[in-house]
Amino acid sequence: MxxxxxxxxxxxxxxxxxxxxxxxxxxxxxxxxxxxxxxxxxxxxxxxxxxxxxxxxxxxxxxxxxxxxxxxxxxxxxxxxxxxxxxxxxxxxxxxxxxxxxxxxxxxxxxxxxxxxxxxxxxxxxxxxxxGTQDAPETSYNTITAKIIGFPGAPFKQSLLLNKGSIDQVNINDPILYQGSIIGRVIKTSPHHSYGLLLSDPRSKLPVVIDDGKQKGIASGMSNNRLKIRYVESQEDIEPGMRIRTSGLGGVYPPQLNVGNIEGMKSDYLVARLSINPRHLLFVSIARTQDIKDSLFRENDDA
The missing domain is CATH 1.20.58 (Methane Monooxygenase Hydroxylase; Chain G, domain 1)
Incomplete structure (x- = not known):
């Protein structure tokens, strides 16, 4: 043992x-x-x-x-x-x-x-x-790439917070873009951050053209990634699916940027769906308003 x-x-x-x-x-x-x-x-x-x-x-x-x-x-x-x-x-x-x-x-x-x-x-x-989109209209402007930090105020306010601010020469009313589509504009800046107002916010107003300029109107946000287009002269020739672009009036948004497509018609306004949902993005581009104005002046001089 x-x-x-x-x-x-x-x-x-x-x-x-x-x-x-x-x-x-x-x-x-x-x-x-x-x-x-x-x-x-x-x-x-x-x-x-x-x-x-x-x-x-x-x-x-x-x-x-x-x-x-x-x-x-x-x-x-x-x-x-x-x-x-x-x-x-x-x-x-x-x-x-x-x-x-x-x-x-x-x-x-x-x-x-x-x-x-x-x-x-x-x-x-x-x-x-x-x-990677070389032929996007936004590439003709001097832009800054910014990262989306979050969406403060949702769902009552349609806004986004970016990691670029006044120290990066971001100014109020600078357009926010993504691959040739308009997202919104800057409404507030701090040295290292900026706030953007999305097109889907009811406070947003945007001059647009429908189907290559056949009709014009003013688009405002409806939340849920949609727009309400008012002041259209006639709805007779307008059909769902028609493309909506920026008109360039006012000098804030560049002309011919993609906005969205007609989704439906009401008695006194049109309903459109935005082509880009910002909540699916990580980065956006910020264009400088002064560059847009200078470009528009040059185009008018050439004409």
């Missing part, structure tokens, strides 16, 4: 040592992946910041580096995402057995870094999509 006890104790110690060794190796592996993810996050954050700065200084340069930036980002993310998937899958099976605090903390940190990397990738893709 004594011999059996002597042989059983080393086996228990060996089993405990192997478990600790396996747990330690897993923690070291997670530390190494955490460092790799931190470096990757810093690199991607620098890329996004550089592209935003370049867009402010020289907007046209974006068109030449867009494809290369996307390929580089995908090359960086592909192996990292593969390893993250492997680790998270493995940890899901190991967690009931290994409950050490250090292991759980590292796993949580890695998941957080992975989420941040995916957010940065989504922002870069949104920037690429927004700036």
């Amino acid at each position: 004594a011999k059996k006890k002597l042989f059983s104790k080393p086996a228990a110690k060996s089993s405990t040592f192997e478990k600790k060794l396996e747990s330690s190796s897993t923690i070291l592996l997670l530390f190494s992946y955490r460092r790799a993810l931190e470096k990757t996050f810093i690199i991607i954050a620098c890329i996004v910041s550089f592209l935003l700065l370049l867009d402010m200084i020289k907007p046209k340069a974006w068109l030449y580096i867009k494809s290369n930036a996307q390929q580089t980002l995908q090359g960086i993310l592909a192996p990292i995402q593969s390893q993250i998937h492997y680790l998270t899958t493995s940890l899901s099976f190991q967690s009931p057995i290994k409950t050490e605090n250090a292991l759980q903390q590292q796993a949580s940190t890695i998941r957080g870094l992975h989420s941040k990397i995916l957010d940065l990738q989504a922002e870069l893709n949104a920037l690429s999509e927004m700036r």
